[in-house]
Amino acid sequence: MGSLPVQDRKANVLVIGSGGVGTMAAYALEKGGKAEVTAVLRSNFEAVEESGFDIKSIDHGPDPILGWRPTYIRNTIPNVEKEARCSGGVSQPYDFIVVTTKNLADIPPSVASLIAPAVTPGRTSIALLQNGLNIEQPIIKAFPHSPVISGVPYIGAIENPPGTITHVNHDKLVISPFYNENISRERSENAAKELQQAYGLCTSVTCVYESRVEEARWRKLLYNASYNTTAAILGMDTSRMRASEFIIDDLVRPAMKEIQATAHAVSGVNLSDDMIEAIIRADNYKAFFRPSMLQDMVKGKFIELENILGEPLREAERAGVYTPTLKVIYSLLKGLQFKTKESKGLVKVPASGEGLKYGKKWGE
Amino acid sequence: MGSLPVQDRKANVLVIGSGGVGTMAAYALEKGGKAEVTAVLRSNFEAVEESGFDIKSIDHGPDPILGWRPTYIRNTIPNVEKEARCSGGVSQPYDFIVVTTKNLADIPPSVASLIAPAVTPGRTSIALLQNGLNIEQPIIKAFPHSPVISGVPYIGAIENPPGTITHVNHDKLVISPFYNENISRERSENAAKELQQAYGLCTSVTCVYESRVEEARWRKLLYNASYNTTAAILGMDTSRMRASEFIIDDLVRPAMKEIQATAHAVSGVNLSDDMIEAIIRADNYKAFFRPSMLQDMVKGKFIELENILGEPLREAERAGVYTPTLKVIYSLLKGLQFKTKESKGLVKVPASGEGLKYGKKWGE
Numbered sequence: 001m002g003s004l005p006v007q008d009r010k011a012n013v014l015v016i017g018s019g020g021v022g023t024m025a026a027y028a029l030e031k032g033g034k035a036e037v038t039a040v041l042r043s044n045f046e047a048v049e050e051s052g053f054d055i056k057s058i059d060h061g062p063d064p065i066l067g068w069r070p071t072y073i074r075n076t077i078p079n080v081e082k083e084a085r086c087s088g089g090v091s092q093p094y095d096f097i098v099v100t101t102k103n104l105a106d107i108p109p110s111v112a113s114l115i116a117p118a119v120t121p122g123r124t125s126i127a128l129l130q131n132g133l134n135i136e137q138p139i140i141k142a143f144p145h146s147p148v149i150s151g152v153p154y155i156g157a158i159e160n161p162p163g164t165i166t167h168v169n170h171d172k173l174v175i176s177p178f179y180n181e182n183i184s185r186e187r188s189e190n191a192a193k194e195l196q197q198a199y200g201l202c203t204s205v206t207c208v209y210e211s212r213v214e215e216a217r218w219r220k221l222l223y224n225a226s227y228n229t230t231a232a233i234l235g236m237d238t239s240r241m242r243a244s245e246f247i248i249d250d251l252v253r254p255a256m257k258e259i260q261a262t263a264h265a266v267s268g269v270n271l272s273d274d275m276i277e278a279i280i281r282a283d284n285y286k287a288f289f290r291p292s293m294l295q296d297m298v299k300g301k302f303i304e305l306e307n308i309l310g311e312p313l314r315e316a317e318r319a320g321v322y323t324p325t326l327k328v329i330y331s332l333l334k335g336l337q338f339k340t341k342e343s344k345g346l347v348k349v350p351a352s353g354e355g356l357k358y359g360k361k362w363g364e
Numbered sequence: 365m366g367s368l369p370v371q372d373r374k375a376n377v378l379v380i381g382s383g384g385v386g387t388m389a390a391y392a393l394e395k396g397g398k399a400e401v402t403a404v405l406r407s408n409f410e411a412v413e414e415s416g417f418d419i420k421s422i423d424h425g426p427d428p429i430l431g432w433r434p435t436y437i438r439n440t441i442p443n444v445e446k447e448a449r450c451s452g453g454v455s456q457p458y459d460f461i462v463v464t465t466k467n468l469a470d471i472p473p474s475v476a477s478l479i480a481p482a483v484t485p486g487r488t489s490i491a492l493l494q495n496g497l498n499i500e501q502p503i504i505k506a507f508p509h510s511p512v513i514s515g516v517p518y519i520g521a522i523e524n525p526p527g528t529i530t531h532v533n534h535d536k537l538v539i540s541p542f543y544n545e546n547i548s549r550e551r552s553e554n555a556a557k558e559l560q561q562a563y564g565l566c567t568s569v570t571c572v573y574e575s576r577v578e579e580a581r582w583r584k585l586l587y588n589a590s591y592n593t594t595a596a597i598l599g600m601d602t603s604r605m606r607a608s609e610f611i612i613d614d615l616v617r618p619a620m621k622e623i624q625a626t627a628h629a630v631s632g633v634n635l636s637d638d639m640i641e642a643i644i645r646a647d648n649y650k651a652f653f654r655p656s657m658l659q660d661m662v663k664g665k666f667i668e669l670e671n672i673l674g675e676p677l678r679e680a681e682r683a684g685v686y687t688p689t690l691k692v693i694y695s696l697l698k699g700l701q702f703k704t705k706e707s708k709g710l711v712k713v714p715a716s717g718e719g720l721k722y723g724k725k726w727g728e
Contacts, residue, residue: 115718159579230696234696242720244699245700248722251695285717286716325688331698332615335610335611339598345696349604353650358645359649
């Protein structure tokens with residue numbers, strides 16, 4: 001926010017990725033009354049332009065919200081330099097860019113290149129409402145003088161069909177600063193606190209500020225690196241996994257214990273055994289919940305592999321933590337991602353083994 | 365064969381499981397001229413009764429073999445006691461029962477109970493042309509005075525549609541005795557040698573006798589415990605796995621190295637690194653081969669999980685060999701088998717978590 005405190009005017013917020021998480025974030029920010037949201041829509045732009053969002057929400061009910069629109073919608077990332085120039089310099093920079101797209105480090109375009117045209121360097125704060133580890137690093141590198149904010153969303157919200165949101169779990173968002181040596185701790189913290197206040201003014205959601213970013217990120221990884229990944233490989237909801245017992249005992253808990261050990265060694269974060277046991281049983285059994293990575297897999301979409309498993313594993317290796325379960329799960333998911341890449345034309349499998357490392361017989 | 369040497373008359377052989385492997389075994393045995401085969405057919409009985417087998421074979425070509433039938437076909441396991449009694453005691457006992465069904469230790473009926481009605485105790489030798497480890501143990505327990513024979517088939521033969529066999533890889537069968545403390549080594553060896561001779565009389569196939577059963581079994585596990593299992597989880601042919609490189613480096617080779625270490629510790633069998641590298645590149649790259657476990661998985665069939673992974677893992681644990689890759693692969697496949705069991709009604713997943721170990725919230 002630079003020199004303009006948020007209390008004096010509405011914050012100018014660009015929300016990128018207006019699926020379930022993005023739309024509910026846009027809704028909470030606008031409802032709080034201190035933010036004016038521009039939402040960048042993709043596949044749902046036409047539907048929302050025509051008739052707005054229809055939202056059935058556990059937090060904002062009981063009646064469905066019909067035909068809701070954020071202040072502005074658009075179907076491209078704004079180019080603040082060009083668009084400001086075109087309109088005579090009156091375009092206002094974005095105070096916050098809130099990114100709620102999937103974070104796919106192994107699939108172009110990167111988040112940094114995607115948002116670049118909308119960033120006013122030194123002015124815009126960039127909030128990543130995304131899962132996983134080390135997601136801030138490429139953003140800090142690309143925008144060294146912008147505060148970068150961590151948002152760890154605990155929300156179950158799905159868009160289907162385009163423009164229709166079903167929000168089934170209470171919206172709890174944990175906001176923290178990603179510290180960055182190029183800007184002061186105070187500036188990082190203030191940016192995060194301002195976003196937390198704007199979001200938290202919507203009293204039907206929970207938005208908390210934590211000064212240490214690591215704990216929230218590792219805590220969420222307990223679920224995402226274990227249940228989410230295993231469900232994606234098995235094509236199985238979490239209730240069936242629990243009913244089997246052995247999937248919990250032999251895969252889910254061992255994966256969580258490896259995250260627990262890594263979090264302690266890498267970040268000094270203590271995730272208790274009780275927390276693990278609670279997360280094992282956290283989903284509503286009767287809902288037969290299918291985690292997001294499984295849903296993406298079934299739809300032939302890319303999965304958030306590198307931030308959820310690749311980075312924790314690389315951190316574990318640097319810290320000398322032994323993670324045999326996660327390693328195998330990671331390699332298998334990387335294999336499944338390879339298939340998705342092939343189906344989308346990002347990799348090509350040669351018809352002949354000629355020139356491939358493993359293409360010829362041994363000794364040939 | 366007891367007191368009747370095989371050279372004096374044709375051996376009376378019952379082949380159970382007349383898919384690709386079973387039909388080609390029946391064909392080789394009959395073609396050798398020293399065996400009279402009764403084949404037990406299931407889903408293909410009607411087709412074969414009507415018009416015989418059509419076989420396109422790499423070994424028995426070049427022309428397709430049309431309308432071939434073994435000496436006898438039937439669609440039930442013979443009950444030698446009852447059937448002999450019915451026909452006035454003239455039914456001849458089976459010298460050999462050759463079992464080529466899948467070996468599904470975790471799915472009833474067991475091989476022992478399946479073949480029991482056809483076994484004449486003390487007279488019939490039982491040959492298991494099946495993959496994996498410790499498959500002989502329940503057979504020896506059920507028929508302590510019958511020689512049990514190991515057959516490790518290297519053959520690519522598929523039946524599709526019923527009665528039509530496509531045989532694409534040279535038939536090489538490794539036969540060995542499974543030793544058994546209740547009968548002499550000589551008797552075990554003679555039974556195995558007799559079967560090997562009868563099979564080997566068919567000169568277009570290769571049938572070798574090895575007195576040590578362990579090496580052939582562990583050697584074949586190099587492929588089956590690594591490629592076969594990983595392909596089944598990923599839904600991926602072995603050429604794509606090789607094209608990716610990382611699937612070989614991070615999954616297939618590590619799995620093979622764990623089998624190598626276990627084979628050495630448990631059975632004193634040396635499987636060389638060169639053998640591993642050769643098996644990694646053994647499939648014809650251009651064929652984009654889909655291993656049998658993957659084919660079963662795609663068809664919703666049960667997979668041979670316990671003999672191919674469960675038993676090697678239990679042996680490794682007893683011997684103190686560390687097998688982190690195989691363990692995770694095993695648990696995932698067990699999860700996939702759980703889904704198949706549910707789809708076939710063998711397990712039921714409760715709609716409510718009531719009474720389940722992981723059904724309730726933590727602390728409730």
